[in-house]
Amino acid sequence: NAGVMQNPRHLVRRRGQEARLRCSPMKGHSHVYWYRQLPEEGLKFMVYLQKENIIDESGMPKERFSAEFPKEGPSILRIQQVVRGDSAAYFCASSPTGDLLYGYTFGSGTRLTVV
Amino acid sequence: DQQVKQNSPSLSVQEGRISILNCDYTNSMFDYFLWYKKYPAEGPTFLISISSIKDKNEDGRFTVFLNKSAKHLSLHIVPSQPGDSAVYFCAASAGNYNNNDMRFGAGTRLTVKP
Numbered sequence: 159n160a161g162v163m164q165n166p167r168h169l170v171r172r173r174g175q176e177a178r179l180r181c182s183p184m185k186g187h188s189h190v191y192w193y194r195q196l197p198e199e200g201l202k203f204m205v206y207l208q209k210e211n212i213i214d215e216s217g218m219p220k221e222r223f224s225a226e227f228p229k230e231g232p233s234i235l236r237i238q239q240v241v242r243g244d245s246a247a248y249f250c251a252s253s254p255t256g257d258l259l260y261g262y263t264f265g266s267g268t269r270l271t272v273v
Numbered sequence: 274d275q276q277v278k279q280n281s282p283s284l285s286v287q288e289g290r291i292s293i294l295n296c297d298y299t300n301s302m303f304d305y306f307l308w309y310k311k312y313p314a315e316g317p318t319f320l321i322s323i324s325s326i327k328d329k330n331e332d333g334r335f336t337v338f339l340n341k342s343a344k345h346l347s348l349h350i351v352p353s354q355p356g357d358s359a360v361y362f363c364a365a366s367a368g369n370y371n372n373n374d375m376r377f378g379a380g381t382r383l384t385v386k387p
Binding site for chain 2: 162164193198199200201202203214216217249251261262263264265266267
């Protein structure tokens, strides 16, 4: 039973390009969360999705960022026209019910570097 | 807005001794607290949690203490082992168990020396 799979592990983009980060939740998990960790900071909530629905995107920047979790396939976090300030580690987590009681299972993250 | 604060960026402890990691919060609505452990190049791993109706939760070598009046929680690791060396994040949530808006502290890097 594979854990939460994120790819790529490392992604380098030039300013103005698009970045696509993928997350496959654990089998049986229909709740997906994206977090961002800037250098020397804790994890910051970005968006919470269930299959085909965005439940809470209050942590997402208003522009350039979008997320989806289609009926088939992984969840995608998309960043358009990347800027240097987008450089960070992006973590995806999943849970079967959305219940916090046992925490979430995190993936290993995607490190985005914008040059 | 830093609602969850871990004021010690690092902690060094001798193997076999107790490690105490501290966490303070400002939002009195927080009612569920979690600790995560993170190794380099890996995602955070859930360690232990506590709800606000309790003041202590124990799981093996790990115990979390909650002081609601002081808005303070701590994680005790006894005895500490070299494999415990990692970054520890404190997280808090308000509302109910389904609330997705966990707030994380900045983390404390624990080093356990053999």
